[in-house]
Amino acid sequence: MEKMDTSFIPDLPTGGPLEVYRKRANFDWKRLRLILEKEQGLRIKYKVWRRLESDPLFAHPSRTPPMDQQKRLAAMQVNRMKQLQLVPKEIESLSFSAKTKYLMEINQALASYSPSLSVKIALSVGLFNNAIRAMGTEKHKKYIEAAWNREVITCLAVTELSHGSNTKRIRTTATYDPRMQEFVINTPDFEAAKCWVGNMGKTATIAMTFANLITADGENHGLHGFLIPIRDPKTLISYPGVLVGDIGEKSGLNGIDNGFVVFTNYRIPLDNHLNRTGNVTPEGVYESVFTDPSQALGAALESFSAGRVGIMQEAANTLCSAAVIAVRYAAVRKQFGPERQGEEMPIIEYQLHQYRIFPILAAACVQKIAVEELSNTYLAIIAGSQDDSNGFDVLSQKAAEIHAIISASKPRLTWSARDAIQEARESCGGHGYLQASRLGQMRSDHDPLCTYEGDNNVLGQQASNWLLRQWNAKELETPIGSVKFLERRHQLLQLHYAQLVQQSPMDTWEFALSCYEWLLCHLMSRTSAHIETQLSSGVHRFEARNNAQVVGARQLSLAFAEYMALSGFVGHVRQLGVEQPYAEVLRLLYDVYAMWLLEQHMTMFYVGGFAVGGAFAGAVQERLLQSCAKLKDVAVSVADAIAPPDFALKSVIARADGLLYENLQNEFMTNEGAFQRPDWWRDVIIPQSQEKSKL
Ligand SMILES: Cc1cc2nc3c(=O)[nH]c(=O)nc-3n(C[C@H](O)[C@H](O)[C@H](O)COP(=O)(O)OP(=O)(O)OC[C@H]3O[C@@H](n4cnc5c(N)ncnc54)[C@H](O)[C@@H]3O)c2cc1C
Numbered sequence: 001m002e003k004m005d006t007s008f009i010p011d012l013p014t015g016g017p018l019e020v021y022r023k024r025a026n027f028d029w030k031r032l033r034l035i036l037e038k039e040q041g042l043r044i045k046y047k048v049w050r051r052l053e054s055d056p057l058f059a060h061p062s063r064t065p066p067m068d069q070q071k072r073l074a075a076m077q078v079n080r081m082k083q084l085q086l087v088p089k090e091i092e093s094l095s096f097s098a099k100t101k102y103l104m105e106i107n108q109a110l111a112s113y114s115p116s117l118s119v120k121i122a123l124s125v126g127l128f129n130n131a132i133r134a135m136g137t138e139k140h141k142k143y144i145e146a147a148w149n150r151e152v153i154t155c156l157a158v159t160e161l162s163h164g165s166n167t168k169r170i171r172t173t174a175t176y177d178p179r180m181q182e183f184v185i186n187t188p189d190f191e192a193a194k195c196w197v198g199n200m201g202k203t204a205t206i207a208m209t210f211a212n213l214i215t216a217d218g219e220n221h222g223l224h225g226f227l228i229p230i231r232d233p234k235t236l237i238s239y240p241g242v243l244v245g246d247i248g249e250k251s252g253l254n255g256i257d258n259g260f261v262v263f264t265n266y267r268i269p270l271d272n273h274l275n276r277t278g279n280v281t282p283e284g285v286y287e288s289v290f291t292d293p294s295q296a297l298g299a300a301l302e303s304f305s306a307g308r309v310g311i312m313q314e315a316a317n318t319l320c321s322a323a324v325i326a327v328r329y330a331a332v333r334k335q336f337g338p339e340r341q342g343e344e345m346p347i348i349e350y351q352l353h354q355y356r357i358f359p360i361l362a363a364a365c366v367q368k369i370a371v372e373e374l375s376n377t378y379l380a381i382i383a384g385s386q387d388d389s390n391g392f393d394v395l396s397q398k399a400a401e402i403h404a405i406i407s408a409s410k411p412r413l414t415w416s417a418r419d420a421i422q423e424a425r426e427s428c429g430g431h432g433y434l435q436a437s438r439l440g441q442m443r444s445d446h447d448p449l450c451t452y453e454g455d456n457n458v459l460g461q462q463a464s465n466w467l468l469r470q471w472n473a474k475e476l477e478t479p480i481g482s483v484k485f486l487e488r489r490h491q492l493l494q495l496h497y498a499q500l501v502q503q504s505p506m507d508t509w510e511f512a513l514s515c516y517e518w519l520l521c522h523l524m525s526r527t528s529a530h531i532e533t534q535l536s537s538g539v540h541r542f543e544a545r546n547n548a549q550v551v552g553a554r555q556l557s558l559a560f561a562e563y564m565a566l567s568g569f570v571g572h573v574r575q576l577g578v579e580q581p582y583a584e585v586l587r588l589l590y591d592v593y594a595m596w597l598l599e600q601h602m603t604m605f606y607v608g609g610f611a612v613g614g615a616f617a618g619a620v621q622e623r624l625l626q627s628c629a630k631l632k633d634v635a636v637s638v639a640d641a642i643a644p645p646d647f648a649l650k651s652v653i654a655r656a657d658g659l660l661y662e663n664l665q666n667e668f669m670t671n672e673g674a675f676q677r678p679d680w681w682r683d684v685i686i687p688q689s690q691e692k693s694k695l
Contacts, residue, residue: 006030008043010645017332018636018658021348025637027581032641035582036368041105046645048109051084053647058113060650062672064435067254074116074255075203078124079150097379100306104313104375111314112321113648115445116255122310123198123256128154130306131208135225135274143206143227152233155199157209157261162191165458167223172211172263174226174273178284181270185211185228185241185263194261196452201246201257205233213273216284225274230261241266252444305403306382307453308410309375315413316371318446319364319420320642325439325654326357326424327639329432332660347427348635354628357427360420361635362593364642365586367413369572370565374409377480378402397477400466405482405564408463411456412561414449421446428653436652436667461549463557464527471524482564485517492521496609497616506623509570512594515610516563519601522608523559527552555604562597566590585638588631595624 009030012022022029033042052058057073057080065073086106091099103126111118129144136143146152163169171192174183187193194200200207206229213224230242238244243262250258273280278288330348337344347353381398425432425439432439450456470476470483478484485492495518504510530551534544545553573586598605598620605611631638646655652667653660668674 004031004034005039006034008046009033010046012640013657016658017660018328018656021331021633021636022640024633027585027634027637029637029640032582032585032638035576035578035586036365036641038372041101041108041372044102044105045109048086048106049113049645049648051086052110052113053645055080055084062670064441067249070116070255071202071257074114074120075257077114077117078120081121082150096383097376100379101375104310107310108313108317109644109648112317112644113650114255115314116253118314119198119253119256122307123156124150124154126310127156127304127307128208130304131156131225132274135276137274137276139271140227140274152206153199153203155197155204155207155259157194157197157200157207157228159194159196160192161195161260164196165455167210170210170212170223172209173214174211174224174268175214176216176270176280176284177267178216178282180267181282182267183213183226183270183273185209185226185266185268187262187264190262195247196258197261198256198258200230200244200259200261202259203231203236203257204259205229205231205236207261208274213278213280213286215280215286219286221278221286221288224278226268227272227274228263228266228268239266250448252441252447304453305378305406308406308459309371309378311449311453312371312406312410312413313375315410315417315446315449316364316367317644318417318442319360319367319413321442321644321649321651322417322420322424322439323357323361323364324639324643324649325432325437325651326427327361327635328654328656328658329428329660330357331636332658333429348632351625351628353427354632355625356423358592358628358631358635359596360423361631361638362589362591362596363416363420365589365638366569366593367416367565368642370568371409371413373568373572374405374564378406398479401478401480401482404463404466405480405561407454407459407466408557408561409564410454411450411460412558412565414446414456417446418443418450431653431664434652434667436650437654438649438651457554460554460557461545463560464549464553465545467520467524467556467560468528468531468553471528482560483520486521486524488517489521492517493525497605497611497619501619506619509574509590512590512598513563513567513570515598515605516559516566518610519559519604519608520556520563522604522610523552523556526608527556555601559601566594566597585634588627588634589638591623591627592631595620595627599624 006028012029057077061073064070087103091102094102107118107122107126110121125147128147132140132144143152143154147154158167158170160170160172163171171188172194173186173188175186176183194207194209197204197207206227209226209228210223211226213221215221228242229239230244231238241264243264245260247258247260270280270282277290278286280286327348330353331346333347334344335347348357381402384398421439421443425437425443428437428439431437435441467483470478470486471489476483476486478486492514495514497515500511500514500518504514527548530548531541531544534547535541539547569590573583573590578586599617602617602620605616611617640656643649643656649655652663655663657663
C-alpha cells in the first residue's frame, strides 16, 4: 500500500466515552479514511469546511429561521462563495474531467453542511454550465462566465404544472419571427406554467427554458433550450410579459426559492436559442443534426446526467452522516443489562441494533467507493464525447450504458439514504427526533432527491428497458462491461446455491456477485417472458411493459444498481492491495452490505429456484449476523473514517467527543427561550376562584 499523508486530517478529541470502542480498532481511522476517499478530494473538502467554519455568515442559526430568511441567507452564502476562493484559478487549465471532479468535491462538502446551499450553487453554476456546454454554441459561452461572476442568476426550467416526468409533453412555445429575428415565448395556459424551478421564485434573472421550437410555417421542431431573461439583474424586477413568482413553503430545502413562470408574447433574440443540435437561420429555416426531434431532446436532457451523478455523491454522503450519527450514539447510549442493578450495556452491543444500523454503515462505505468509480467512468465518457469533433456521440453505446447505470443507481442510492435516515432517527430514540440531532432536517432535505432530476420510479424503468434490450439483443452492447456476465446467461440460469457454495464459498468476493448474476438473469428472463406473453395475446407494448414493472422490472433495475456498486467496490479494493487490518475491515463491510442486500431479495432466490430448503437463507443470515458482531468493535473507527467534521455534521447527539449527555444538557440549557415564561402565558391560565387560586 502506498505511503499516505494523513497530516491534513484533523485529530479527534481524546478521552471521551467513544474512546472505549476507538481503542478496540486495530487500524488507523485516518488511513482508512484515505482508502475510502481519494486524498486530493478530501483535501478539497477540508478546505471548504475550514473556510465555512471561519466565516460568520455560515454559522449555524440556533433556531430554524423563517422561510424568507432561509432564502436570503442561502442567496447571500452563494454570493460569498467567490470571496471564499474555493475554486482556484488554476483549475481553468485542468482537463474537463479533473475540473468537474474538483467542483464535485466542493459540492459534496457544501452539501454536507447545507443542502440548500449546494443545490443553489448547482443550479447557478454547475447544472447551468453543463446545459450550456451540451446545448449551446460559442456565442453562449459568455453566459458561463456571467454565471460564475454572479452577473446573472440562473435557473433551469423544464417542469410544467401538468408535466414533469413526461418531458415530451411540455407545451411552452418559442415561435420564430423572421421579421424581427426573435423568438416569441408563450405559455398556452396555466397548466403549462413552468414550475418547481429552483432559484426562480425570487432571485433568478435568466431561465434556461425548454420550449417547443416553432418556425414561421407553423412546424413544431420539438423541445429546445432557450436563454430567457426574466428579471432585471440590477433590480430583480421581472420584465413585462413575464409573470414570475414563488411556489411557497416546501417540506424542506426552504433556502431555495422554487418558482413558477408564465410567458405572454415575450420576445427574446434569435441568439438566445441554444443551437448546438438544431439551428434556425435568420431567415427562419430550421436545420438539425438529428433526423428525429426526440433525439435532440434526448441529447439535451443527457446533460442532466451530471446532476444525477452529483445527487448520488450527495446521497452517499448523506448515508455516511446518518451512519455516523447512529453509530456514535449507539456506542455511548446505554440501556438495560444482564443484572437488574448492574452495569447497563451500550445499545451497539445488541444484535438487533447491529442488524439495524451496521448495514447503513456498510452501505455508506461501499457506496462511497462505488459512486467515486461510477463518477470517473461517467466523466471519462463525457470527456470523450466532447473531444469528438462531430459533437454528439452522447447517444452512442457507451452513453446508453452509462445512462442505464445512472438511471438504476440514482434511485437505489437516494432510496437507501432515505431509509437510512429514518432507521437512524429511530435508532437514536427520542433524542434522534430533536431538531439538533440533524436527522429530521436531513430527512426533509434529502427527500426530494428521490424525485428531482428524474423521479426514481420513472428512471428505474429506463434502466430496466436497457437491460431487457440487452437480454433480447443478438449481440450485447456493453462497452463498459456492466452486463458482460450475460455471455454466461445459460450457465447462470442453471446455477444453484448448493453448487455455487462449492465453487465460490461465502468468504470469496465472488459469492455475492455470482448470486447477483443469477438474480439479474432470472429477473430479465422473468420480465421479458411476461412481456412476450402479453404481446402475443395482443396487448399493446406500452401496456405490456407497464404490467411487467411489479413482476420483475422494478426489482431488476434496483438489483442491477446493487450489483454495480458491489462489483465496483470489489474492483477498487482488489486494485488497492491494502494491508491486513484494512483488508479485513473492507471485507467485513462488504459482507455486511452484500448479505443484507441478498436478504432483501430472498423471496426471488426461492421463487426462481436458485435456493431450496433453508440452507441459503440460513447461511446468508448467519454470515450477516456474524459479520455485524465482528464489525461492532471497529464500527466507531469506521464511522470516524467517513464522518464530516462536527461543524458540518451539526448533530448534538453525535459529536466526535462522544459527550452525549453534556452536549444535550448544553443544548437544553442554552436553547433560546428555554426558561422564559411565554408571552402567551395569560392565554393558558383559566381564571380560578380566590380560594382555589391559593393552590
Ligand atoms: C425540491 C424540488 C426542486 C425541483 N427543481 C426543479 C428545477 O429546478 N427545474 C425543473 O424544471 N424542475 C424541478 N423540479 C421538478 C422535478 O424535476 C419533477 O418534480 C420531477 O421531474 C417529477 O415530475 P412530477 O413532479 O411531475 O411527477 P410525475 O411525473 O407526475 O410523477 C408522479 C408519480 O407518478 C409516477 N409515475 C409517473 N409516470 C409513471 C409511469 N410511467 N409508470 C409508473 N409510475 C409513474 C412517478 O413515479 C411519481 O411517483 C423540482 C422538484 C422538487 C421537488
